[in-house]
Amino acid sequence: MELFTNQVLAGIATGAIYACMALAVVMIFQAIDHLNFAQGEMAMFSTFISWQLMQWGIPYWWAFLITLIISFAGGILIERLLFKPLAKAPILTNVAGFIALFAIVNSVAGLIWDFTIKQYPTPFGSSPFLGSQLISTHQAGMIGVTVLLLIALYLFFQFTRIGLAMRAAASLPESARLVGINTSWMIALGWGMASAIGAIAGILIAPVVFLEPNMMGGVLIYGFAAAVLGGLSSPLGAVVGGFLVGVFENLAGTYIPGVGNELKLPIALALIITVLVVKPAGLLGRPIVKRV
Amino acid sequence: MTAMLNIKDLRAYYGQVQALHGLSFSLNEGSLTTLLGANGAGKTTTLRAICNMVRSTGAIEFEGKSLSGKSTENVVRLGIAHVPQGRGTFTTMTVEENLQLGAITRSDSKNIAGDIERMYGHFPVLKERHTQQAGTLSGGEQQMLAVARALMLRPRLMLLDEPSFGLAPLIVRDLFKILGKINREDKVTILVVEQNAQLALELADQAYVIETGRIVMSGDAKDIATNEDVRKSYLGY
Numbered sequence: 001m002e003l004f005t006n007q008v009l010a011g012i013a014t015g016a017i018y019a020c021m022a023l024a025v026v027m028i029f030q031a032i033d034h035l036n037f038a039q040g041e042m043a044m045f046s047t048f049i050s051w052q053l054m055q056w057g058i059p060y061w062w063a064f065l066i067t068l069i070i071s072f073a074g075g076i077l078i079e080r081l082l083f084k085p086l087a088k089a090p091i092l093t094n095v096a097g098f099i100a101l102f103a104i105v106n107s108v109a110g111l112i113w114d115f116t117i118k119q120y121p122t123p124f125g126s127s128p129f130l131g132s133q134l135i136s137t138h139q140a141g142m143i144g145v146t147v148l149l150l151i152a153l154y155l156f157f158q159f160t161r162i163g164l165a166m167r168a169a170a171s172l173p174e175s176a177r178l179v180g181i182n183t184s185w186m187i188a189l190g191w192g193m194a195s196a197i198g199a200i201a202g203i204l205i206a207p208v209v210f211l212e213p214n215m216m217g218g219v220l221i222y223g224f225a226a227a228v229l230g231g232l233s234s235p236l237g238a239v240v241g242g243f244l245v246g247v248f249e250n251l252a253g254t255y256i257p258g259v260g261n262e263l264k265l266p267i268a269l270a271l272i273i274t275v276l277v278v279k280p281a282g283l284l285g286r287p288i289v290k291r292v
Numbered sequence: 293m294t295a296m297l298n299i300k301d302l303r304a305y306y307g308q309v310q311a312l313h314g315l316s317f318s319l320n321e322g323s324l325t326t327l328l329g330a331n332g333a334g335k336t337t338t339l340r341a342i343c344n345m346v347r348s349t350g351a352i353e354f355e356g357k358s359l360s361g362k363s364t365e366n367v368v369r370l371g372i373a374h375v376p377q378g379r380g381t382f383t384t385m386t387v388e389e390n391l392q393l394g395a396i397t398r399s400d401s402k403n404i405a406g407d408i409e410r411m412y413g414h415f416p417v418l419k420e421r422h423t424q425q426a427g428t429l430s431g432g433e434q435q436m437l438a439v440a441r442a443l444m445l446r447p448r449l450m451l452l453d454e455p456s457f458g459l460a461p462l463i464v465r466d467l468f469k470i471l472g473k474i475n476r477e478d479k480v481t482i483l484v485v486e487q488n489a490q491l492a493l494e495l496a497d498q499a500y501v502i503e504t505g506r507i508v509m510s511g512d513a514k515d516i517a518t519n520e521d522v523r524k525s526y527l528g529y
Contacts, residue, residue: 176393
């Protein structure tokens with residue numbers, strides 16, 4: 001029983017990271033109808049920036065904050081320079097753009113910081129949380145920061161005018177323009193926020209997977225699985241999907257004979273395919289219904 | 293009276309297809325004007341051209357300012373509210389959020405709550421349903437919501453694209469009564485595109501008839517309504 005509880009709690013902790021990545025993916029998907037394959041690489045780059053800041057002697061939380069601001073601005077910059085011009089381009093052109101962004105960010109990170117694996121600090125420590133052997137303080141910190149982030153995002157989208165405008169722009173761009181919303185900037189803002197959310201995910205997971213240019217590859221696949229499971233049209237679904245995938249991954253690795261660590265990733269991919277076949281809209285997504 | 297909206301030689305294109313062929317007309321401040329015509333005559337395109345939602349050439353002036361080259365959202369910010377065909381309801385949001393979106397560009401946020409109450413006065417059914425998802429409203433209620441959302445901008449000019457579409461005749465009458473009231477009491481200039489010519493002519497004081505992208509007839513709504521030739525050729529009743 002203790003093993004089970006332990007695996008569930010550890011699953012919730014990594015699930016929190018998948019939830020962040022899924023949320024970032026869904027935010028951009030809602031805005032421009034494309035999956036950002038480079039979301040993980042952007043998060044990795046942000047994590048390197050925070051690491052670099054700490055190397056220069058800036059304390060953890062200041063580095064965290066500065067990295068979020070840089071990531072937010074960077075996300076907006078990428079949208080303005082690369083994806084705004086591609087807004088009316090065919091889907092394959094956009095896919096090529098994302099793959100190019102993936103490769104460029106990955107290589108540039110390798111060029112600046114090289115491909116050796118680096119330790120990444122945690123401000124929470126790694127002792128047992130509240131004296132319990134079930135979960136470490138860093139895992140508890142991952143969950144705590146994610147929950148705070150989710151609450152902040154909920155309040156932002158539900159109770160601020162700019163949040164309302166962003167939701168409107170994502171759900172019906174033409175109607176949004178007709179009430180005077182600058183939808184183009186709302187998309188850019190969505191990119192900035194997605195980039196900052198990714199940065200949080202990267203910084204939180206870095207002590208676990210260690211810092212290197214390919215650190216987010218697996219994480220992003222789990223994030224995609226979470227987004228597909230919850231429904232690409234539903235931010236809440238993405239979050240729920242993230243936690244479910246995290247727990248599912250851990251339990252499958254522990255209890256299904258022969259799965260172990262090596263087969264965890266294929267399980268995430270199998271999950272994506274299963275959901276797409278059985279329930280394409282995902283758990284909480286809306287199938288597209290049009291009134292005629 | 294001065295012309296609030298002046299349109300000269302408007303030509304609009306969907307890809308290679310030209311939909312408007314040099315259309316000219318003007319709206320007086322405070323007027324309630326209807327634009328009539330058959331399916332495909334170019335009524336919707338005219339409204340979309342005013343808000344720059346379709347590629348067009350020609351001159352469109354609103355209160356002396358040229359609208360050419362302005363993005364849709366910047367046209368709206370000048371005080372032109374457009375209720376599109378199909379109503380453009382934000383179906384996944386609540387009725388109240390839809391109304392707040394109508395006022396999203398306004399800086400006088402203190403007055404917005406009061407305006408929402410005024411809309412509930414015009415359309416009591418919206419108050420009853422203010423926490424419901426807008427997609428759950430009936431067609432008539434969604435049309436009321438669309439008009440209310442447009443009014444939340446405190447527009448100088450309101451463009452309505454076939455507000456009667458798909459609604460029961462009694463509901464259309466109610467809606468048109470409210471439009472007349474808004475025009476008189478709130479001093480909102482209104483341009484309404486309609487296929488239901490009879491009803492639109494009862495409501496409006498000015499009318500234009502459009503055929504294959506050109507204005508073919510204009511005048512007082514009363515005169516156009518009683519003109520036998522116009523009725524037979526263009527209005528079909």
